[in-house]
Amino acid sequence: MTTLVEIRSVSKVYERGSQRIEVLHHVNLDIPEGDFLALMGPSGSGKTTLLNLIAGIDTPTQGGIAVAGRRIDNLSQGELARWRAAHIGFVFQFYNLLPMLSALRNVELPLLLTRLNAAQRRRNATIALKLVGLEGRMSHKPGELSGGQQQRVAIARAIVSDPTLLVCDEPTGDLDRHSAEEVLTLLRQLNQEYGKTMVMVTHDPKAAEYARRILHLDKGTLVEGQVTDVGDQVSDG
Numbered sequence: 001m002t003t004l005v006e007i008r009s010v011s012k013v014y015e016r017g018s019q020r021i022e023v024l025h026h027v028n029l030d031i032p033e034g035d036f037l038a039l040m041g042p043s044g045s046g047k048t049t050l051l052n053l054i055a056g057i058d059t060p061t062q063g064g065i066a067v068a069g070r071r072i073d074n075l076s077q078g079e080l081a082r083w084r085a086a087h088i089g090f091v092f093q094f095y096n097l098l099p100m101l102s103a104l105r106n107v108e109l110p111l112l113l114t115r116l117n118a119a120q121r122r123r124n125a126t127i128a129l130k131l132v133g134l135e136g137r138m139s140h141k142p143g144e145l146s147g148g149q150q151q152r153v154a155i156a157r158a159i160v161s162d163p164t165l166l167v168c169d170e171p172t173g174d175l176d177r178h179s180a181e182e183v184l185t186l187l188r189q190l191n192q193e194y195g196k197t198m199v200m201v202t203h204d205p206k207a208a209e210y211a212r213r214i215l216h217l218d219k220g221t222l223v224e225g226q227v228t229d230v231g232d233q234v235s236d237g
Helices: 047-054 077-087 103-113 118-131 147-159 177-194
Strands: 003-016 019-032 036-040 062-067 088-091 165-169 198-201 213-218 221-227
Touching (some): 003 047, 019 062, 019 221, 036 047, 047 165, 077 088, 103 118, 103 147
Parallel strands (some): 036 198, 036 213, 088 165
Antiparallel strands (some): 003 019, 003 062
């Protein structure tokens, strides 16, 4: 299986005045192409920091990170921004949709950074919304949608440019259990049926069970957790 993400001896230190806070300690991790990895751990364990490093939102203090064979730890901020636009799809806890735009226009937004014309952008956004089951809500604005529907719009926006990697930061943290299960089932479908590689940070053990692998972070160090095979994953419920 091809390794998509390679993390080697990565440490991250934040400085607050004279204080040095080491959030990650010499982390080594391989993420194969097609993996669905859940990162768990208590608050302050470093899991969101690790997610941000993988996504190129932040850079390590020490060590190397390669995604699809390209080192990203030594890119400039401008290079990182262009790389993220081409390779990373983001799903956040609070959706980050623009309230004055329709679902279709929200999904189109990442495509404004591409060379696609307006008709192509609309077609691709329509396909993405159909894929997440919202073909009947394309003209609705976020305030007219439930929380689960808004998160599905956010997932459609994340996949519309066919990214190399999906990163999900507490994607069900603001949802009720039923909506959370719908969103997690959709993420699992994108992984299993469309081969999307995903890294998800979650506090919720039930959410983590939808992943193929679960790893735990404790005080900035990775601890191998349970490995969840596809056949053992929870039902669609």
